[in-house]
Amino acid sequence: MKTIRMTVAQALVKFLNNQYIEFDGKEQKFVHGIFTIFGHGNVVGLGQALEEDPGDLVVYQGRNEQGMAHVATGFAKQKHRKQICAATSSVGPGAANMVTAAATATANNIPVLLLPGDTFATRQPDPVLQQVEQTHDLTISTNDAFRAVSKYWDRVSRPEQLMTAMINAMRVLTDPANTGAVTICLPQDVQGEAYDYPEYFFKKRVHRIERRPATVEAVKDAVELIKSKKKPLLICGGGVRYSEAADSLKAFAEKFNIPFAETQAGKSAIEWTHPLNLGGVGTTGNLAANIIAKDADLVIGVGTRFTDFTTASKSQFQNPEVDFLTINISEYHAYKLDATKVVADAKVGLDAIAAELEKIGYKSAYTEEIKDAKEKWQKELDRLFSIEYKEGFKPEIAGHLDEVIEEFYDDTKSCLTQTRVLGELDKLLDDDAIVVGAAGSLPGDLQRVWCPKKPNTYHMEYGYSCMGYEVAAALGAKIAEPDKEVYTFIGDGSYLMLHSELVTSIQENKKINVVLFDNMAFGCINNLQMSQGMGSFGTEFRFRNEETGKLDGKLIPIDYAMSAAAYGVKTYKVKTIEELREAILDAKKQKVSTLIDVKVLPKTMTGGYESWWRVGTAQVSKKESIQEAARAIKETVEKIRQY
Ligand SMILES: Cc1ncc(C[n+]2csc(CCOP(=O)(O)OP(=O)(O)O)c2C)c(N)n1
Ligand SMILES: O=C1C[C@@H](O)[C@H](O)[C@@H](O)C1=O
Numbered sequence: 001m002k003t004i005r006m007t008v009a010q011a012l013v014k015f016l017n018n019q020y021i022e023f024d025g026k027e028q029k030f031v032h033g034i035f036t037i038f039g040h041g042n043v044v045g046l047g048q049a050l051e052e053d054p055g056d057l058v059v060y061q062g063r064n065e066q067g068m069a070h071v072a073t074g075f076a077k078q079k080h081r082k083q084i085c086a087a088t089s090s091v092g093p094g095a096a097n098m099v100t101a102a103a104t105a106t107a108n109n110i111p112v113l114l115l116p117g118d119t120f121a122t123r124q125p126d127p128v129l130q131q132v133e134q135t136h137d138l139t140i141s142t143n144d145a146f147r148a149v150s151k152y153w154d155r156v157s158r159p160e161q162l163m164t165a166m167i168n169a170m171r172v173l174t175d176p177a178n179t180g181a182v183t184i185c186l187p188q189d190v191q192g193e194a195y196d197y198p199e200y201f202f203k204k205r206v207h208r209i210e211r212r213p214a215t216v217e218a219v220k221d222a223v224e225l226i227k228s229k230k231k232p233l234l235i236c237g238g239g240v241r242y243s244e245a246a247d248s249l250k251a252f253a254e255k256f257n258i259p260f261a262e263t264q265a266g267k268s269a270i271e272w273t274h275p276l277n278l279g280g281v282g283t284t285g286n287l288a289a290n291i292i293a294k295d296a297d298l299v300i301g302v303g304t305r306f307t308d309f310t311t312a313s314k315s316q317f318q319n320p321e322v323d324f325l326t327i328n329i330s331e332y333h334a335y336k337l338d339a340t341k342v343v344a345d346a347k348v349g350l351d352a353i354a355a356e357l358e359k360i361g362y363k364s365a366y367t368e369e370i371k372d373a374k375e376k377w378q379k380e381l382d383r384l385f386s387i388e389y390k391e392g393f394k395p396e397i398a399g400h401l402d403e404v405i406e407e408f409y410d411d412t413k414s415c416l417t418q419t420r421v422l423g424e425l426d427k428l429l430d431d432d433a434i435v436v437g438a439a440g441s442l443p444g445d446l447q448r449v450w451c452p453k454k455p456n457t458y459h460m461e462y463g464y465s466c467m468g469y470e471v472a473a474a475l476g477a478k479i480a481e482p483d484k485e486v487y488t489f490i491g492d493g494s495y496l497m498l499h500s501e502l503v504t505s506i507q508e509n510k511k512i513n514v515v516l517f518d519n520m521a522f523g524c525i526n527n528l529q530m531s532q533g534m535g536s537f538g539t540e541f542r543f544r545n546e547e548t549g550k551l552d553g554k555l556i557p558i559d560y561a562m563s564a565a566a567y568g569v570k571t572y573k574v575k576t577i578e579e580l581r582e583a584i585l586d587a588k589k590q591k592v593s594t595l596i597d598v599k600v601l602p603k604t605m606t607g608g609y610e611s612w613w614r615v616g617t618a619q620v621s622k623k624e625s626i627q628e629a630a631r632a633i634k635e636t637v638e639k640i641r642q643y
């Protein structure tokens with residue numbers, strides 16, 4: 001047996017360089033690059049290996065470990081999971097910073113390879129700097145926190161363990177039913193240890209992403225169910241995009257006259273203008289999709305996890321005859337809602353069912369309903385896009401903080417409503433521009449009102465809805481698709497939480513555009529608490545008031561444009577529609593990253609449409625409004641599905 005003497009870290013880098021995937025006959029390298037923040041836990045091990053011979057891996061420098069792992073996730077999401085990045089941290093706090101990003105990737109089924117440094121396997125210098133020391137179990141380190149949020153977790157405590165660890169890492173990273181964060185912990189002593197690795201460990205490996213076919217029996221069950229139904233509704237989930245199944249879904253919808261609604265991950269698989277595309281469904285859905293969903297007698301979920309936002313906490317599908325059909329590569333997700341299951345790749349599953357349905361000449365019974373619902377929504381959309389702040393103004397979310405609108409206007413002199421800004425952006429951005437988002441009021445607004453004109457231009461992380469994903473993932477999307485303009489739409493709360501990788505975008509000369517919606521609040525949470533009878537508590541960004549001792553002083557003015565300009569970002573301050581137009585037109589000409597600081601009046605995001613969200617409202621309170629909200633929740637809960 002031929003062997004090569006290398007350190008564990010060197011072997012790891014060499015191995016990563018030899019991983020390929022094959023999908024629909026096309027082969028490509030699987031690992032594009034590695035994000036690094038070096039510390040004593042990884043610099044002289046993995047850092048040394050990367051300095052000496054990174055192979056084809058692009059070595060990036062991150063600013064915050066969570067941020068850089070989000071960049072990697074954004075990259076893989078935009079690549080539809082066909083290519084990934086790794087991220088390596090030092091031991092302790094650097095590793096802990098990546099845990100949130102691991103969870104984000106896992107909740108969204110996006111592959112990311114995390115390589116946190118770990119404490120000494122030999123334990124001899126213990127406790128090393130940044131070692132927690134759990135006295136009841138010395139095998140525990142910070143990195144055990146990744147177990148809860150990784151799809152595969154391993155620790156390489158001996159050099160020879162690297163081989164099975166990495167082969168299993170690849171198994172999971174390339175498994176469409178089970179992918180997510182893979183964490184391989186690398187004790188800092190082991191990273192530098194030498195071992196005679198067999199040459200065959202480094203041979204070129206091609207991992208085929210197979211299209212799991214549907215069984216004949218499952219297709220038969222699906223056809224039997226569909227043919228008994230008059231008003232089916234397709235739900236296009238993220239799986240449609242990852243399996244490149246958009247054409248099959250479109251053909252299925254057209255052949256059988258079945259409308260389709262979108263989840264956050266599935267949106268933009270098919271352009272908004274398609275006559276059967278109803279747009280976003282569920283809690284953050286629009287009027288068209290939610291009207292049709294209420295009446296549907298069959299819901300066909302393709303590649304969707306059926307989260308509480310998609311099902312409106314299991315209240316959306318109200319037809320007493322409604323049944324569910326799931327087409328999902330994951331058995332776990334296919335089993336939801338007592339569905340008839342087709343455990344298969346989305347494309348081959350849809351094609352197989354379509355072939356049989358065609359034989360029997362199936363057509364749904366819809367006549368004008370789809371067109372009518374879309375027209376109704378279009379009218380509402382036009383209204384939302386034209387809302388202006390003027391005399392007697394009532395915000396979309398009225399009756400909560402009406403007086404704050406005036407205060408906000410006096411402070412900022414901005415008369416912009418969030419829905420009008422979104423309408424204008426919808427017109428101004430290039431059709432192939434990618435829009436990235438994750439948290440706050442914007443995902444709901446975007447799922448409702450954003451109208452993707454080109455496929456795969458909507459990039460929303462709403463599996464974990466992790467504040468801080470937005471700027472980082474925009475960079476990941478840009479690295480994945482360098483020829484497209486990438487815009488991240490982000491609230492002031494999310495921006496303040498994490499935007500460090502904006503500097504990385506400058507460093508890498510990868511231009512991203514940050515459209516920052518500053519409403520001086522955790523706006524959507526303020527809406528939520530007030531809709532449940534609470535006051536405005538801890539969610540507006542106000543100074544502590546010396547008289548009351550509470551956070552009810554004046555609004556905190558922040559000049560985000562000025563702060564980003566200091567990084568070398570080209571910035572704009574926007575308070576009017578004209579300024580917004582000028583800013584976007586100028587931003588398009590820039591070569592560097594841009595930030596557009598848009599002051600948007602609070603409470604001017606969209607509200608819900610024929611939908612509901614189950615939350616844990618207090619069942620005991622002195623406040624009548626909270627008692628009332630708790631009663632209302634209880635009443636609805638009694639009427640809806642329990643699982
Ligand atoms: C990491 C993280 N922490 C907390 C939350 C809970 N959360 C969701 S939205 C939100 C406020 C978002 O505020 P902002 O970004 O300003 O958006 P807005 O709702 O004002 O549009 C919070 C705190 C979250 N989603 N992610
Ligand atoms: O709690 C939340 C409420 C949602 O409206 C928001 O989009 C999401 O970010 C969240 O965490």
Ligand SMILES: [Mg+2]
Pocket residue numbers: 440491492493517518519520521522523
């Ligand atoms: Mg805000």
